[in-house]
Amino acid sequence: MKSERDILRTELQWTLAVGAAAGVVSLAILWASLAHLINPPSNFETIDPAALHLSDEFTESNLGTRVEADGEVVTRIVATQFAFAPSCVLVPADRPVTMRLTSPDVIHGVLVTGTNVNTMIVPGYVSQVRATFRTTGDLLMPCHEYCGIGHSQMWAVVQVVPAERFKPDAQGRAACEKR
Amino acid sequence: MRSVDRLALAHLQLAFAAFVLACALGLWQMLARSPWPAPGFTPSTYFQSVTAHGAAMAYVLTTFFIMGFGYFTADRALARPLPGLRLAWAGFWLGLLGVAMAMAPVALGRASVLYTFYPPLTASVWFYLGLVLVVAASWIWCAVMILAMRGWKRANPGQAVPLAMFATVANAIMWVWTTAGVSAELVFQVIPAALGLVETIDVGLSRTLFSWTLHAIVYFWLFPAYIAFYAMAPRAAGGRLYSDTMGRVSFVLFLLYSLPVGMHHLFMDPEHSTGFKFLQMTLTVLVAVPTLLTVFTIAASFELAGRMRGGRGLLGWIVALPWREPMVLATGLAFFMLFFGGGGGLVNMSYGMNAMVHNTSWVTAHFHLIFGGTVVIMYFAIAYDVWPHLVGRPAPSLRLQRAQLWLWFIGMMTMTLPWHYLGLLGQWRRVAQFDYSNPIIAAWAPWVLVSVLGGAVLLASALLFAWNLWSFRHAPAPARPLAPFAFAQAVHEPRRIPAALNGFGMWNALVAVLMLAAYGYPLAQFFISPPPSALVHRVDGAPP
Structure with a gap:
């Protein structure tokens, strides 16, 4: 039998x-964070959820x-029970895109498949996420956080097009192509 | 039957009744999300079912199992009368009342907010009040556990508190800390909203308070499994615990590092900065340490047992272990699932990498594997181990017990491995159904169907578990009384022990310091500059 000291x-x-x-795990994460800027989205920015329509940024026309x-x-999206506005956003491939999202009512969440x-x-x-989309096509953007009975029907589409098909108008706006 | 045994049995029976019902709901939910039809499905019934499944598993199974096992442990490990036996019974009835109060509005469809609440969604106030009563009942248990240990130490000055009891009290103390977060959320934010006293809720604050509870609660559930690893499995294997000291160190580390890490559930949230997310991520890495220490100590204990039984060579001791003992088998299967579940957990906690899996089926898979797998299979093994001593009859069939454990393991792996994969493909959580006509989603269908089969095996295992406990009634009374229950002995039982490994005074102070560092400013920010609040959204059909 082994001794207590052994x-x-x-x-x-x-x-x-x-x-x-x-x-080692901690250092790897620190390295990814500092050298590759892989950090969670932590955009600390407040907005009155009851007055989005009065804000400059999240009015319907913007x-x-x-x-x-x-x-x-930049894409601006309002997540609300139980739809996204707009329900489709057009983005160019291989170019950094800033997604800005907020909610007027309850908690939502998104991922892009x-x-x-x-x-x-x-x-x-x-909430703000920066991303560069590498593949073209229609990607699903569902609400991934329980927001009420209609939660399962709440999803949108991110339409990624090649740079030559991304043609913003005079105001710089671009909307999804007819599908 | 002795009163303390009746007390333990009442708790365990309630826990397992809730468990079997919740398993059935779980299988139905999987059908709803699959291409196959689910009878009676509507989005309303789905979220009702998810709320019931989550609350039954996370609040009823766990809390009552831990209480019942704690009373049993205090009685057998300390070998003296349980202080506050009547108080403990009052706690049981209070908890039962709480379960009824919470589940009635769920059954009526007036509390479909899932077990994690999501304010500003607001359910019937009875749901929250019922859960507060369950927590209050568990606090009574905590007080009884602390009193029992204190009384024993007074009667046995200078002696080491038996490891099983030391761990149980570590869990009780951790649980008091843990519940502070959710209690504050319920009492100061959610219940006033449900009563109509306030019209808005600070959602960032409520999420932060819930995160305070959300990780440590998992360790509350996990403690009994670890108590079984240290204090029951080595005995069942025919050996001894390799190191009593490392057991104490591990339980202390769980107390310290389970709490200041909850913000890793908020990595994807906008109300906290990267700095505090990074700090709590670092502390989360440390909570892996006691688990890895445990794996080593228990593997070493099993190796000693295997070699004592004649096992030779590098791995021969594994073959020599008495795998026919349900406790030994369950420990082996639990470790196997811990390997996958723990690996998945490393991905979850890896800060930026969390974006890949947050709120996908990967996370559902992770906690089903590590809680439903590793932890609950040890709940089964504990039940099989203590039941003969509670009812005074030997087990009618060890073979059926082993079959049940294997079924649970096979079902859990079959269900959760596809879920992990689907999560990586982007399948998201908490939806009632998927549109399989979409080509992206259609490609998931085969894996979803495999996981449903796993769910069916799990339900079969749950029913067999219930039968295995029920059939003790038909077992013949033993000719001689059973040998008294005994916890595992260590290779070297502690003779002298430092006060730090025999009590919790110093560790409580350290928990306070860690919590202040990890949660002090993240909570204070909501009071220093209050963010805009969100309007209350009732889901119980009551007028706003």
């Missing part, structure tokens, strides 16, 4: 190994995709 020694050796493994004056592609786009949409806040 047992303690093996346990401590294992503890060191476990500690080293935890350290929703959807728009190329800003500085050339940045086949991409790393994923964020919660919490009333009172503007």
Whole structure:
């Protein structure tokens, strides 16, 4: 039978190994965060959910995709029980896109299938995700957080088109092609 | 039957009754989401069912199982009368009343907010009040556990508290800390809204308070499994626990690191900055440490047992283990599922990588595998181990017990491996049905169908479990009384023990410091500059 000291020694050796493994995992995440800027979407920005229609940004006429004056592609989406406005957004492939989302009522969330786009949409806040879409086609953008009985019917489409088919109008706006 | 045994049995029976019903609901929910038809399906009945399934599994099965097992442990490990036996019974009836109060509005379709609430959605106030009573009942249990240990220490000065009881009290203390978050959310935000006293809710605050509870509650559920690993499985394997000290260290680490990590559930949320998310991610890495220590210590205990039974060579000891013992078999299967579940958990906690899987079936798969798999299979093993001592009869059939454990394992793997894969493909959570005419979704169908089969096997296993416990009634009374129940002995039982590994005073102070660092500012921000609130949305049909 092993002595108490032998047992303690093996346990401590294992503890060191476990500690080293935890350290490696932490360093890998830190490296991804600092060197590759892989961070969770943490855009701390508040907005009054009851007055979205009075805000400059999330009025109905300003929703959807728009190329800003500085050339940045921004899509603005309102998630509401039980639909997205607009229900389809057009984005160019291989070009950084900033998605800004908010809710006037309850908690929602989105992911875009086949991409790393994923964020919660919490009333009172503007969620922001930056992404570059690499594949063209219609991607599903469902609400992924329970928001009420109609939750399952709540989804939208992200239409990714090649750069040459992305033709914003004079105001910089671009809407989905007829499907 | 002794009163303390009746007390434990009452808790365990209620826990398992809720469990079997919730399993049936789970299978029906899987049918609803599959291409196959589900009888009686509407979106309303679906979310009613999800609420009932979640509340029954997460609040009733766990809380009552842990309470019942705790009373049993206190009685057998300390070998002295349980203090506050009548108080404990009052706790049971209070908890039962709470379950009835919470489940009635769910059954009436007036509380379809799932077990995680999602304010500003607001259900019937009875749902929340009932759950508050369940929590209050569990606090009574915590008090009885702490009193029992204190009384034993007073009667046995300088001696080491038996490991099973030390762990049970660690869990009780952790649970008091854990429930502070959800209790504050319910009492100060959700219940006033449900009563119509306030019209808006600060959703960022409510999510942060719930996250305080949301990770540690999982460790509350997990503690009994670990108590079985340390204090029951080595004995069942015919050996001894490799190291009592490492058991204590692991349980203390669980107490410390289960709590200041809940924000990893909010990685994708907009109301917190990257700084605190990163801090809590780092602490989350540390909570893997006690699990890995446990795997080593229990594997070493099993190796000792296997070699004592004549196992030779590098792996021969594994073959030599008494796998016919349900406790040994369950431990092996639990470790196997822990390997996959823990690996998935590493992905979940990996900060930016969480975006790949957040709110997809991957997460559902992860917690079903690690809770429903690793933890619940140990609940079965514990039940099989203690039942003969509660009812005074030996098990009628170990073969059926083993068959039940295997079925649970096969069902769980068959259900959750496809879910992991579907999550990576982007299948999202918490929807009642999918449109299989969409080509993206149609490609998922075969894997969904495989997982439904896994769910059917799980329900079969749950029913067999109920039968296995029920059939103790038909077992013949033993000719001689059963040998008294005993927890596992360590290779070296602790003779002298540092106070830090025999009590929790210092650790409580450290938990307070960690919680202040991890949650102090993230909670204070909502009071320093209150964000806009959201209007209450009633789902119970009451006028606003």
